[in-house]
Amino acid sequence: MTPQDIQARLKTKFGDAIGDLVITPDAAKPTPKYYENFFTISPKVWREAAEYLKFDRELLFDGLMCVTGLDDKVKLTAVYNLYSYIHRHRITVKVEVTRDEPKMPSAQPVWMHADWMEREAYDLLGIVFEGHRDLRRVLLPEDWIGHPLRKDYVEPAEYRGIMTWRENLLGKLPGESYDPKTPIGGNQ
């Protein structure tokens, strides 16, 4: 099925909760055939839509390739790249949530692969997937504060007494002015 057909099929089932198909935001010259075809799905119907995407005879998206969290300073987005091993077609769907209340239903009960993928999106972007069986941080320590891939993230100066920056040793070279307050990395 083409992305247009897939979007239309979901549109007839879920109505206004399905957004328009976007092929590329700015259809510039080069090879748009490789650009992702995506549409948005409202978080309200996402759980049912996920099941529909996986189990509908015509769609059968049994493979979840990737879950990506995005932050564009206005909202947070979870991107699901789906692939059907049976029909050999693919689609990208986006579920958008607000930054103040980044809660959306989890797709983990539908695709087990979403278990770790959503944990990563939660860890790095702070999207809370409701109904996930085990939503914990995966890459960062459990007591880490903040979500580093958010655009407004400021790295803490230290973690459990370990500095996340170091002083500028280059300034200690002879003839260089030494300003220990200028850090390298982390906080600059």
Next chain:
Amino acid sequence: MTTALKTEEITLNMGPQHPSTHGVIRFILKTDGEIIYECVPDVGYLHRSIEKIGEKVEWQSFIPYTDRVDYLASMNSNWAYSLAVERLAGIEVPRRAEFLRVIVGELGRITSHLIGAGALALDIGAATPFTHAIRDREMVNDLFERICGARLTFSFVYPGGVAYDAPPGWIEDVLEFCDYFEPRIEQFNALITYNKIFVKRLAGVAVIDTETAIDYGLVGPNLRASGFRFDLRRDEPYSVYPELDFDVPVGRGEVGVLGDCWDRFKCRVDEMKESLKIVRQACRMLPTDSAHKAKVKKILKPPKGEVYVRSESARGEMGFYLISDGTQNSVRTKIRTGSFSAMGVFPKVARGMMIADLIAVIASLDIVAPEIDR
């Protein structure tokens, strides 16, 4: 006169510095004697925030970081990223570069599978096959050193082509290596693959059927070992793979159950043969009348848009989800790797297993720790 034997659950901490975890991974095991009844993988010890770095550096500058994502198959990681950037920026790659990429990519797959298969044997107690594997891997490393100067982190495949052309005589030496290596695979099989003890340790252990493999997002040899013939080089072809003739080996349940540890091991060994086949063809078809790289601007500014491009790395599907807003930095660089997905399957397969078998499962899924944590 009876005294009840005191029994209790023991929580074992396997890792982060366990030699069989191939890096720094921790498994929290709840055990009843030798039997695991709960296995919780704990990762993140090697997290270097490569995805965040991807938002800070220019497009081409990210190539050396992709080396560090999967250091056992750096060529394939470079290639996966370059492919994504090329599709985003609409760069055409010259034919010679495509064939050079296929040659180094398949040689990279061979080195990675040699480590994977050799380390599996080493982990369950057979040290000799690993030395054989390392010996042959060194030869490929020598070839890589001659073409790009590095032996581990190559940064060889760049958006628009490859960094250097093949030096004189290099192609002949690659073909010579193929002739040398092909009988070595049979030797390797004779040494370990059909060894009775080895088979007993792996056959029927950690059976993953096709549905489970797809549901948990297993890719590459781990998916194919469950009997499902799917290879991105064949089914979603990129580069010049459609012109090349090769088979996709799958697990057959030869000595145990379809999708067990032995099948995953054998799938990798078989893939090395297919890779040799591809390298030979690519060497023969390598065009001499085109450049090894396209003219690409030093500071690349791909048009606004987003791509998810996946390609077949040594550990299966390696996907890059890149978003460009038309500037010299990406908005988001997401890396989907095979090892990260494979970690998710542990709680399912490890239940009811002996602790010693878990070692075999880790090695048979070919986990590479930096690829999990990125």
